[in-house]
Each structure stands twice: as structure tokens, then as C-alpha cells.
Amino acid sequence: MGREVTAGRRNGGLLVVGDVVTDVVARHRGPLAGGTDTAAEIQRLPGGAGANVACWAAHTGCADVRLLGRVGTDTAAWHERELVAAGVRPHLVVDSEAATGTVICLVDTGAAAERTFLTDSGASLRLEPADWSDVLLDGVGRLHLSGYLLFSESSRALAEVALAAARARGVPVSLDPASAGFLAELGVDRFLAFAQGVDVLLPSRDEACLLTGLADPADAAAKLSRLVPSVVAKAGADGALVARSGAVGARVSAMSVAPRDTTGAGDAFTGAFLAALVSGASPEEAAARGCQAGAEAVRRVGGRPPGRPGDEGSNWG
Numbered sequence: 467m468g469r470e471v472t473a474g475r476r477n478g479g480l481l482v483v484g485d486v487v488t489d490v491v492a493r494h495r496g497p498l499a500g501g502t503d504t505a506a507e508i509q510r511l512p513g514g515a516g517a518n519v520a521c522w523a524a525h526t527g528c529a530d531v532r533l534l535g536r537v538g539t540d541t542a543a544w545h546e547r548e549l550v551a552a553g554v555r556p557h558l559v560v561d562s563e564a565a566t567g568t569v570i571c572l573v574d575t576g577a578a579a580e581r582t583f584l585t586d587s588g589a590s591l592r593l594e595p596a597d598w599s600d601v602l603l604d605g606v607g608r609l610h611l612s613g614y615l616l617f618s619e620s621s622r623a624l625a626e627v628a629l630a631a632a633r634a635r636g637v638p639v640s641l642d643p644a645s646a647g648f649l650a651e652l653g654v655d656r657f658l659a660f661a662q663g664v665d666v667l668l669p670s671r672d673e674a675c676l677l678t679g680l681a682d683p684a685d686a687a688a689k690l691s692r693l694v695p696s697v698v699a700k701a702g703a704d705g706a707l708v709a710r711s712g713a714v715g716a717r718v719s720a721m722s723v724a725p726r727d728t729t730g731a732g733d734a735f736t737g738a739f740l741a742a743l744v745s746g747a748s749p750e751e752a753a754a755r756g757c758q759a760g761a762e763a764v765r766r767v768g769g770r771p772p773g774r775p776g777d778e779g780s781n782w783g
Contacts, residue, residue: 478607484516730769
């Protein structure tokens with residue numbers, strides 16, 4: 467029997483395993499001035515690719531979203547409050563030796579709202595197999611793994627355990643490569659060897675091209691879909707491509723919006739896409755909802771959806 471590439475267990479829960487970090491978003495206009503000051507608007511916000519995906523899945527209609535992540539004692543209570551307020555059931559492992567990961571997001575406030583990340587993964591990549599329990603899969607219809615898990619030995623081992631547990635229960639698994647820069651460090655072959663066990667791969671355009679060595683995103687998505695049953699390549703303002711069995715079957719258009727901050731746009735797409743799959747949508751329908759969420763995300767500062775206490779000025783820490 468082939469692997470599931472559509473809805474999985476309809477109306478089951480979604481379990482996300484991934485990173486929970488603190489984002490320091492610095493919005494500046496024009497190039498950074500080396501060796502001196504650059505004026506910027508700076509905010510400290512909850513983030514992390516895994517946590518963002520979970521929050522957007524809850525925001526776009528998934529009633530049962532769970533998140534397994536690892537944080538430091540410094541901000542554990544704050545991150546838990548923010549996740550609960552977003553409708554996510556957090557399962558946070560508190561690390562007494564490492565601080566919560568921090569990402570400095572440098573966002574150019576020009577027309578493209580392009581961003582550059584400086585990443586200190588901290589506790590997030592110290593997840594380990596001992597942090598896993600098969601009970602986390604009870605009632606779950608889909609498992610999603612953040613690609614950041616693959617960038618340390620301990621969290622990669624956890625991802626392998628989680629993937630095997632899901633496979634044993636017949637729970638479909640999705641994977642987001644997470645970072646072209648980290649992918650290059652990890653090695654394409656090592657990533658693809660792991661990806662062969664998943665049902666849905668959700669790369670960005672750049673990640674898809676890096677993973678295949680092809681310059682055209684459509685060709686890249688098609689090639690990846692010979693390895694993974696369903697590939698959804700996110701292309702920002704150009705929408706998304708849905709590929710299966712070695713061919714692109716759908717091109718989904720993005721909404722035209724003026725971006726403020728593109729941080730977390732791909733996470734928003736992934737969260738909404740997975741929420742739609744859990745509800746019974748096809749990959750093509752789910753990709754359209756993902757594009758809608760991505761458009762909503764870029765109109766906001768930070769990687770999370772609206773409605774969090776932080777939007778009204780909640781205290782940090």
C-alpha cells in the first residue's frame with residue numbers, strides 16, 4: 467500500500483516537533499551601516515519554525531495542535547503562556563543547562579521586507595530521544611517535523627524516533643527543510659536519506675533547488691516528488707507548486723500584498739497547509755490556504771498569527 471499523501475486521519479490532531487525560540491526582530495531601512503549605528507525598530511517576540519507552524523495551524527482551524535519543543539528556564543513560562551494563548555497544547559522540555567534559543571531577525575523595511583537571520587539555537591536543538599513518548603501520538607492524525615531538528619545529533623536522533631513511531635501507527639509525516647544555509651552544512655545526501663521516510667516535503671524554492679541541484683523550482687519540485695510522495699514547494703510571492711510522481715500537478719497563486727516582514731511566512735503557509743490536510747482538504751486546496759496564511763503573515767511583524775497577548779503588550783520573560 468502506498469503512503470498517504472492527502473488528508474491522513476481526518477479530524478485527528480496535529481503534532482509538531484520542532485524549535486521554540488525567542489525572536490529579536492530589528493526592522494531597519496536600507497543597508498546596515500558597518501562600524502556605526504543603524505536606526506531600527508526592535509521587538510522581542512516568541513518564534514521558532516516549529517512553534518510558528520503550530521500556532522498558524524491552530525489559527526487556521528485545527529482544533530487539536532500539540533507541540534514538542536525544548537526551552538531554557540529563562541523564558542519557559544513565557545513561551546508556554548504564548549503557545550497556550552495561541553491555541554496550542556505545549557509539551558515543553560525545560561533545559562536547566564542551556565538558554566532558550568534566540569534568533570536575531572534583521573528585516574529591511576524596504577519594499578521586499580527581506581530578512582536575514584542570526585541564529586543561536588540554544589536549548590531547541592538539545593531535544594533528544596528521551597524527550598519523546600509514544601503517548602504524544604495518541605489521537606494524532608499527522609506528525610510534522612521541523613527541519614531544524616536535523617541540524618544536531620541529539621535532535622536528529624529524536625526526529626528518527628518520532629518518525630519511526632509515526633510510521634508504526636500509520637500516521638503520515640511531513641517535513642520542512644527549514645534553512646538553505648543549514649542544509650548546505652548538513653549535506654544534501656544526509657537530508658534526503660531522512661526525507662525518504664516522510665509523506666510530504668515542504669521546501670522553499672531555494673531549498674528545493676539546493677536539494678536537487680536544479681535551477682528551476684518546478685523541475686526541482688518534480689524531481690523531489692520521485693523521492694517523497696507529495697512535494698509542496700513554497701515560492702513566496704509566486705505562490706506554490708504541488709508535485710507528485712515526478713510531475714508538477716498544480717501551481718497555486720499567491721495573494722498580492724505589501725509586506726512588512728517576511729519572517730515566518732513559510733511557517734504560516736505550512737501551518738495552514740497542515741490544518742487544511744487534517745480537515746480533509748486535498749494538497750492543492752491546502753496549498754491555496756497556505757498561500758492565504760502566508761499573505762496574512764507578511765503583513766505582520768514577527769512569525770506568529772494575530773490574537774496573541776503579545777499583540778496587546780504582554781510582558782516578556
